[in-house]
Amino acid sequence: MSKPSSFSLRGRKALVAIKDERDAIIVRRQFERLGIDIVIWDGGATIDCRPDVTLIDDEFLPLTSPAQRASLGRSPVIALLGTETPSRLKLVLDLDPASFLVKPLRSAGIYAALVLAFERRERTNELKQQVVKLERRLRSRRVVLAAVLQVMHTHALAEPAAFALIRRAAMEQRKTIEELSAEITAKGSLPRAAG
Amino acid sequence: MTKPSIPVGIICSQHGPYQAMGREILKSAMMAVDEINEQDEFDFSISAHVRDPRGIISEYHTVCDDLIRNVGVEHIIGCYTSASRKQVLPIVERTDRLLWYPARYEGFECSDNVIYVGASPNHNVLPLVRYVLDNLSREIFCVGSNYVWTWETNRVTRELVTAARGKILAERLLELGESAVTHIVDEIVRRRPPVVFNTLVGSSSYDFIRALHAATLAAGLDIPMLSCSLCEPELKIAGPASAGCITSSAYFESIRLPENQAFVARWKARHGEHSSPSVDGQSAYVAVYLLARALQRAGTSDIGEVRRAAAGYRYNSPQGPVWIDGSNNHCVLTPRLAVSNAEGQFDIFWEAEAPVRPDPYLTQLDIAASPARDGTLPNAPHLRVVK
Numbered sequence: 379m380s381k382p383s384s385f386s387l388r389g390r391k392a393l394v395a396i397k398d399e400r401d402a403i404i405v406r407r408q409f410e411r412l413g414i415d416i417v418i419w420d421g422g423a424t425i426d427c428r429p430d431v432t433l434i435d436d437e438f439l440p441l442t443s444p445a446q447r448a449s450l451g452r453s454p455v456i457a458l459l460g461t462e463t464p465s466r467l468k469l470v471l472d473l474d475p476a477s478f479l480v481k482p483l484r485s486a487g488i489y490a491a492l493v494l495a496f497e498r499r500e501r502t503n504e505l506k507q508q509v510v511k512l513e514r515r516l517r518s519r520r521v522v523l524a525a526v527l528q529v530m531h532t533h534a535l536a537e538p539a540a541f542a543l544i545r546r547a548a549m550e551q552r553k554t555i556e557e558l559s560a561e562i563t564a565k566g567s568l569p570r571a572a573g
Numbered sequence: 574m575t576k577p578s579i580p581v582g583i584i585c586s587q588h589g590p591y592q593a594m595g596r597e598i599l600k601s602a603m604m605a606v607d608e609i610n611e612q613d614e615f616d617f618s619i620s621a622h623v624r625d626p627r628g629i630i631s632e633y634h635t636v637c638d639d640l641i642r643n644v645g646v647e648h649i650i651g652c653y654t655s656a657s658r659k660q661v662l663p664i665v666e667r668t669d670r671l672l673w674y675p676a677r678y679e680g681f682e683c684s685d686n687v688i689y690v691g692a693s694p695n696h697n698v699l700p701l702v703r704y705v706l707d708n709l710s711r712e713i714f715c716v717g718s719n720y721v722w723t724w725e726t727n728r729v730t731r732e733l734v735t736a737a738r739g740k741i742l743a744e745r746l747l748e749l750g751e752s753a754v755t756h757i758v759d760e761i762v763r764r765r766p767p768v769v770f771n772t773l774v775g776s777s778s779y780d781f782i783r784a785l786h787a788a789t790l791a792a793g794l795d796i797p798m799l800s801c802s803l804c805e806p807e808l809k810i811a812g813p814a815s816a817g818c819i820t821s822s823a824y825f826e827s828i829r830l831p832e833n834q835a836f837v838a839r840w841k842a843r844h845g846e847h848s849s850p851s852v853d854g855q856s857a858y859v860a861v862y863l864l865a866r867a868l869q870r871a872g873t874s875d876i877g878e879v880r881r882a883a884a885g886y887r888y889n890s891p892q893g894p895v896w897i898d899g900s901n902n903h904c905v906l907t908p909r910l911a912v913s914n915a916e917g918q919f920d921i922f923w924e925a926e927a928p929v930r931p932d933p934y935l936t937q938l939d940i941a942a943s944p945a946r947d948g949t950l951p952n953a954p955h956l957r958v959v960k
Contacts, residue, residue, distance in 0.1 A: 388936040411683055411901050413936040484666065485683050
């Protein structure tokens with residue numbers, strides 16, 4: 379299934395925690411126009427839904443319960459700012475917000491804040507996956523180095539040629555360089571030279 | 574007894590690059606004001622205060638501020654481009670006034686201080702692009718004025734075309750009022766795209782239409798042009814070169830409704846037998862009537878009361894029945910497709926079966942849906958004129 383576009387918001391679910399009734403009316407009306415379902419949260423201990431996005435008034439901060447913080451961390455957060463003082467911004471930063479709106483709210487800006495929040499979360503997730511992949515490759519660097527040294531020694535090759543040999547063998551055997559290097563160092567077996 | 578007078582601001586540029594459209598909006602709005610002031614149906618008269626920002630974007634803020642501060646208007650009719658609407662929006666919101674905006678626009682806005690009387694994107698660009706994809710081509714060459722109308726229209730077009738596995742061949746932009754179109758015309762003749770989507774505004778559009786027509790004629794090419802804004806007065810300005818343009822609009826002079834035939838007759842009696850109303854002008858006429866009826870029903874000019882009175886009120890306008898969707902302040906209206914002819918008119922070949930709710934954020938848009946599949950648009954390879 380293809381992932382939803384950040385520009386299309388119909389059918390998404392939002393957790394909304396807003397103190398001021400006027401701001402709440404504006405959010406409800408704009409979300410209805412955008413086809414977004416709303417779950418109201420009054421700051422109580424439990425959050426018993428899995429929203430796609432959370433709008434939280436800075437008047438609800440700080441969140442004291444670890445369970446609340448964990449729940450909010452599962453979806454992008456849009457912070458509603460009443461003041462720009464560093465002390466208040468520090469509390470907001472603890473939520474790692476993907477976007478923000480300044481109170482008092484108006485209908486203009488809400489759509490943009492939502493789109494930015496969804497897109498920011500999407501890109502952050504992609505970056506996290508990239509980091510995990512790079513960390514895995516970094517950890518295996520030592521194994522690859524050991525395999526290259528072994529091939530250099532047994533085949534009397536220079537380092538570039540030894541690495542090229544391992545890479546070609548990995549491609550032929552449909553394995554990653556890291557996997558083949560692990561086999562070389564574990565079994566002492568050398569990759570077969572291609573044709 | 575003299576009826577009390579309600580001041581209403583009218584902002585439209587009668588000079589500058591899109592002066593023709595500004596003048597059309599003014600003519601239509603004043604026609605409605607004069608009609609309303611002569612009718613016993615209304616227990617007030619409208620005092621129109623006209624301002625001309627001359628197409629200078631910063632002037633819109635100035636004239637709007639003047640109307641609110643010095644004249645004391647609560648209701649303003651006008652603005653043509655989205656750039657001009659965005660200029661007055663902060664003032665009308667801050668002072669809690671109501672702008673009645675007549676032009677079709679690109680959507681993605683929903684201010685409580687604006688009544689959007691013109692077509693939303695689901696009324697104009699969607700039917701046009703889907704018709705083209707099903708009947709003409711999956712490859713489109715886009716030419717437009719460099720501002721938000723073109724940017725967003727092109728984005729929606731690209732999404733629809735890409736979903737249909739088609740291709741946007743090019744997006745060429747000109748500054749508002751720019752008349753140097755030769756390089757784009759040369760490129761079109763060289764590349765021979767199946768269709769050209771023209772979102773140019775005002776004089777740039779007329780220059781482009783004439784230049785492209787001459788160049789394609791010389792090269793023996795027949796490249797259909799698409800538009801979401803071209804109207805009868807513009808066909809007259811651009812001349813015979815404008816024939817054959819496939820246009821999406823809620824209003825054409827050729828609509829065969831008694832309300833429109835009466836409107837056109839009044840228009841011609843006022844402005845001459847050879848003149849024609851335009852889509853945005855007719856929309857300004859509708860805006861004045863929607864405002865007047867809402868004022869009458871509300872019994873006050875307070876904008877909250879007027880907005881509530883306007884919501885859902887059905888008006889049998891020249892373009893057919895219209896009403897304001899109270900959930901988003903946009904107009905429910907009937908989309909149509911037509912092709913321009915050599916007489917400076919449009920031959921309508923499709924219209925929606927019923928008025929269509931506005932979808933300013935395109936939340937109901939199913940990119941993959943085809944009009945041929947949902948049965949709302951013609952999928953015949955040839956155009957058919959609706960009589």
